[in-house]
Amino acid sequence: MSSITIHNTQIPVVEYRGQRVVTLAMVDAVHRRPENTARRNFNENKDRFIEGEDFFKTTPAELRQHFVRASCEIPCNKLVPIQGRGVTLLTEQGYLMLCKSLTDDLAWEVQRQLVNRYFRPESKVVTAPSLPNDYIEALEHLLASKRSEQLALEQRDHAIATKAEIGSRREATAMATASAAVRKVMHLENELGRGCRHATVTAVEKAAHRSFGTQGFRPLKTWCDSHGVTAPKVQDPRFGWVRSWPAAAWAAVYQIDLAELFGAAGEHE
Incomplete structure (x- = not known):
């Protein structure tokens, strides 16, 4: 060396x-x-x-x-x-x-x-395998596209349901496609640190219109340490990466339901 x-x-x-x-x-x-x-x-x-x-x-x-x-x-x-x-x-x-x-x-x-x-x-x-500065923006655009796709599929499925065609093979295929789109959206949300499974402090502060201060992560970390849980890392344009704290920690420490805060549409894998 x-x-x-x-x-x-x-x-x-x-x-x-x-x-x-x-x-x-x-x-x-x-x-x-x-x-x-x-x-x-x-x-x-x-x-x-x-x-x-x-x-x-x-x-x-x-x-x-x-x-x-x-x-x-x-x-x-x-x-x-x-x-x-x-x-x-x-x-x-x-x-x-x-x-x-x-x-x-x-x-x-x-x-x-x-x-x-x-x-x-x-x-x-x-x-070094560092991410480009516009990586988050690229995910944002992809997420917006998937949301539009999801909305279109949901509207189509609703129209099909009113015509009593849910049981047909064509409608079953459409529902499966919609579920895949929903799962893709949820995956992207989690990758950005603002999903129903885990979220960053910054994402929750923005969505909940609250401020937890510079040390707001510490109670979440304490909860994770005491329960043997490792909070995943997500990309962050300011610091490179930050911790995305699990939903259970948010619920226990700050009584915040991530599913309610960010939306719980679709199936949970």
Whole structure:
């Protein structure tokens, strides 16, 4: 595994679960802070960090499977512990949260270099499977088209029903087609994070005309953790992806029925 120089400080490149991460010791090194400064700041604000999104807890034994020593000015076993007990790894998001309190000139320059050259290297920007900015818009247009198709099919089925032709083979085929269209709409709604099965905080705020605040997701996350449920990720034009919280969590925490809020047309798979 290679190393990289950030503001005259050489650090190893550490990848964990498909993304680049930094240890707390690496943060101290590049920001030229006393040893254990980052660890102290992290521990003081640990309740604000989300495990699995902002940081990972691993062991030196597991970390050795993802890391090969690089030639660094500071010993790698100090920047990336390969002995001892637990190791805290910060994602890009976790690193930026931890460094909010650092406002000196060096901190600004180090943060810029770490983000642009370490967390988002140019080579990965070209090859990473990122979604285009207009992906959400494309889904919106497709969803609108499917809704129009669904409405036309429902109107046709209603006209057929008034003529007492429901039992014919032709009408049975039309009903099956309508059901497929409904399922397609529901699938797209869920992919956008505003479906009857799960929805994002932003989607519910917009539909329900309510505001849950910047920490409104935490009660939903607590409910999911206590019930062993993993909220799926959906694409988001602002942050890349966000969590889409399940209907049961919305009902239990905020007494919001997603089926009633977004519409429960069609069959549930």
